[in-house]
Amino acid sequence: MSRSVAATSRPPAVTLGPLSSLRAEVFDLSLSLTCGQVFHWRPIGAGYMGTIGETAVYAEQRGDELLVSAGCESLAAHYFALDHPLERIYPTFPDDPAMQEALRFCRGLRILRQPLWECTATFITSSMKQVAHIAQMSDALRRRFGTPVRLGGEKLYAYPTPEALARAAETDLRACSLGYRAANLRRSAEMIASGQLDLEALRGLPYSDALAGLLRLPGVGVKVANCALLFAFERLEAFPIDVWIERVLREIYFAKKRRVTAGRLRAFTETYFGPYGGYAQQYLFHFARMAKRRGEPAE
């Protein structure tokens, strides 16, 4: 499926190295990278540069093909979840006006397969922070504690390992604008580095058991755990309820209902949005955010 192709026609930026082409139908690279599920990809030339684990990657979309750094074909195809059957997922969305409008707006947005720790850690730092702030903290942590990797002439940084963050001083973490989240991130890193919790071992568990495992980490509640389950653990049924989604639920699906508790909202989302509720959630989330402040530049 991945064939090496010399990018002879329109090289995006000669310093970023040779590219290979992947077939990518029903895929919107830009949407997938800027919708708030991942925070470190930066636009450059006609595409984006970022890391997938410890590997620096350039990615650029041209219609139905995705150009990626040569040698990263299978890595990128897995990360960008090009195998998710969107044409079979969309029909499982509820047929209501809000959901269908979000679908039209976000068509091609794919839920990525992010590295376990990287995703869990970034969402530990996400509490009570705007998306732009999360990106800033992620970038600061990478520069200070991450392994540098080259992408042609550019220098990128992998997300710091649990070991690197576990041995960091809390004051150094706070220097990355983490605030009270610094202690949570460091203690969680310690639990992973020491083997107290094995993230990989959670992969094979039933949803509720994987959720319970993640909840053992300090700074991880139900919302952050569901983000990790959805964006890293491939649990496409996970439905994180944040302030944006709660707003959508109350204004659209519980309009003029009084005294709707959190438990009632959660129970509703677990059945109403179907087996790919996580996809539905991300589409509603991104659509709601973009509708709220149209006109302003993203991030």
Add this chain to the structure above:
DNA sequence: CTCCAGGTTCCGG
């Protein structure tokens, strides 16, 4: 200056 941001945790009804 005030308000709020992809929440979590602890505490009292």
Add this chain to the structure above:
DNA sequence: CCGGAACATGGA
């Protein structure tokens, strides 16, 4: 189970 409050930081 439910509602409140504290918790850091920065941008609108």
